[in-house]
Each structure stands twice: as C-alpha cells, then as structure tokens.
Amino acid sequence: MFVGHYAASFALKKFEKRASLGALFLAVQFVDILFFPFVLLGIERMNIVENFTQSTHFELEYLPYTHSLLAFVLWSVAAYAVFRWVVVKNHAVAVVVALAVFSHWLFDLLVHTPDLPLWSDTTAKLGLGLWNNAIATYLLEAGLLLLGLWLYLRSTKAATTVGKYGMGVFVGFLLLVNVFNIFGPPMLDTKLGLAVFALTSYFLFAVVAFWLDGKRS
Ligand SMILES: [Zn+2]
Incomplete structure (x- = not known):
C-alpha cells in the first residue's frame, strides 16, 4: 500500500494534536523507508516482475526485518522509546507515533499477497491479497485517505486560504499519483530507481x- 497509509497519519493527528503531522507521515512509512535501502544492501529481497499482481510490479521475496509482525512490534516500541525519552519527551505523542508505525502492518495485511511473515521467513506468511484486484485496491486506499482527511479537517481550523484548501489539493494530488502507481506500467525498472523514487516521495510528502x-x- 502506498498513499492509503497516510489515512492513519491524519486520523492519529486528530487524537493527539501535539504530534507533528510531518512526523506521522514518516512514521506510517517507516518500515518502507527502511525496506528500500535494505533491498539495495541485500538484507531483504524483492524482484521487479511486471504485473506480479494487478496493482504491483514487484515480488516481495524476503522481508522479515521490516515487514514481519515481530519486526513491527519491535519498530513500534523503538519509535515509542525515541519519542518518549529522546525527541518530544511526551507519552501521548510517543503512543500515537508508535501506533502510526504499527498501522502500516494492518494496512499492508489487507493488500499484500501472503508475504508478511509472523517473525522469521520460515513462519506462516500473511496477506489478504487485495492487490490482485487493482480497482478494489485503488478504492480502498482512496476511501481510507479521504476518511482520514475528513477526520483531520473536522478537528483543525484553517488560519489562511492555503490552510483552507491546501490539504485537500494535496490529497487530490496523492490520489492522482496513486492512479499511475496502481494502474500504470512499472514507473522504474531498477531497484535503485525504485528506491530513490520511493524515498524521495516519502520525505517530500512529509x-x-x-x-x-x-x-x-
Ligand atoms: Zn510496506
């Protein structure tokens, strides 16, 4: 899942206003921010296979350090610790950042084909496989993102014209990017290109x- 993850950032911002939306945008993609460099370093493995599913062009072969359930628990605890004792030093903020990190697993579980291990690569792998239906994948991500945006807009107030329309325009842009991401041919055909594109997007969006x-x- 790509832009749909930001639904969790918007929803969590509603519950804890002191958490930075930029930090929540990075937190929901945290494991993917690790995944692409891990692939380049050979720690985890994926292959670019055109139309591997209706919505994706990659086969996710080995990703226990970023996408196993155990890894999610550990990364979420680590995120809590950093925000509780190092960065913001606030329990409530640390909790929502940890939940943002963990939310990635819940959303990925819906769309991934069974490639999300419980802890090691030899354990059962989970994934409900919605990626096999491109339209359903797009509608799910769009629906989640719009719901998140709605919760966010309802709980905050615009200070300027940019504040009033900006976030809606931005979410519209994300939905457009996802059209190419889900329905288009592979945007990039090398792992390095894919990594650069993904990491640039995650940081720019944040x-x-x-x-x-x-x-x-
Ligand atoms: Zn992921």
Missing part, C-alpha cells in the same frame, strides 16, 4: 504535510 498543517490550527 515536508508538504508538515508545511500545510502549519497553516491550520
């Missing part, structure tokens, strides 16, 4: 979300 959030109160 910066925009952080900036637009500053225009609301």
Whole structure:
C-alpha cells in the first residue's frame, strides 16, 4: 500500500494534536523507508516482475526485518522509546507515533499477497491479497485517505486560504499519483530507481504535510 497509509497519519493527528503531522507521515512509512535501502544492501529481497499482481510490479521475496509482525512490534516500541525519552519527551505523542508505525502492518495485511511473515521467513506468511484486484485496491486506499482527511479537517481550523484548501489539493494530488502507481506500467525498472523514487516521495510528502498543517490550527 502506498498513499492509503497516510489515512492513519491524519486520523492519529486528530487524537493527539501535539504530534507533528510531518512526523506521522514518516512514521506510517517507516518500515518502507527502511525496506528500500535494505533491498539495495541485500538484507531483504524483492524482484521487479511486471504485473506480479494487478496493482504491483514487484515480488516481495524476503522481508522479515521490516515487514514481519515481530519486526513491527519491535519498530513500534523503538519509535515509542525515541519519542518518549529522546525527541518530544511526551507519552501521548510517543503512543500515537508508535501506533502510526504499527498501522502500516494492518494496512499492508489487507493488500499484500501472503508475504508478511509472523517473525522469521520460515513462519506462516500473511496477506489478504487485495492487490490482485487493482480497482478494489485503488478504492480502498482512496476511501481510507479521504476518511482520514475528513477526520483531520473536522478537528483543525484553517488560519489562511492555503490552510483552507491546501490539504485537500494535496490529497487530490496523492490520489492522482496513486492512479499511475496502481494502474500504470512499472514507473522504474531498477531497484535503485525504485528506491530513490520511493524515498524521495516519502520525505517530500512529509515536508508538504508538515508545511500545510502549519497553516491550520
Ligand atoms: Zn510496506
């Protein structure tokens, strides 16, 4: 799943206003931010296979350190610890950041084909496989994202014109990007290209979300 993960960022921001929306945007993609460099380093493995599912062009072969259930628990606990004792030093903020990290697993569980291990690569692998239906995948991600946006907009108030329309336009842009992501041919055909594209997107989207959030109160 790609842009749908941000539904959790918006929803969690509603519950804890002191958490930075930019940080929540990075937190929901945290394991994927690790995954692409891990692939380049040979720690985890994926292959680019055109139309591996209706919605994706990659076969996720080996990803226990980022996408196993155990890894999610450990990364979420680590995120809690960093935000509780190092960065913001606030229990409630640390809890929502940890939940944001963990939410990635719940959303991925819906769409992935069975490639999410419980702990090691030899344990049962989970995934409900919605990726095999591109339209359903797109509608699920769009629906989640719009629901998140709605919760966010209802609980914050615009301070400027940019604040009033900016986040809606931004989410519209994310939904457009996802059209190409889900229905298009492989955007990039090398793992390095894919990694650069993914990481650039994650950081850029977080910066925009952080900036637009500053225009609301
Ligand atoms: Zn993922």
